[in-house]
Amino acid sequence: MTKPESLEPQRELAADAALELMKQLITLSSGVLALSATFIEKLEPVGPWYVGALVFAWLALVVALIAALETISAIVKSRLKPEFDWSTGRGRRAASISKYSFVVGIALVAAVSLGSWVRGRPPESKPAPMNHVRATP
16 A cells, blocks of 8 residues: 655654654753763762762763664665665664653752752851961061
8 A cells, every 4th residue: 555645745854853853852851961961060969879870961962863874774765775664663663762861861860969959968068168268488
């Protein structure tokens, strides 16, 4: 059974939208990974729960990256081989995994950040203002 011609432009638009979404998920996941790793001392994940949540967040973001790349691969394959439908099977599953892993990763990074902000730093660990530091002769 052949597909009606009216569906082809819609499938093409859907593939373009999915491709853009996967590119954005890759960019955002990479950015959150890089920024959270760079500024880990500012997050101050104190305690096993915070450290575990941050590690799990990083794993979820890496899974989102890998699944997004897999989805892009499926979309490219469907454009090279029209009989292959990226939106079923492996391509669809990878897109769902990427989307949900990204949400979990972002939520956990936000939770760790919020937890660190709420806990605050003890007064003795805050750096002294520069106007109060005096040089000794």
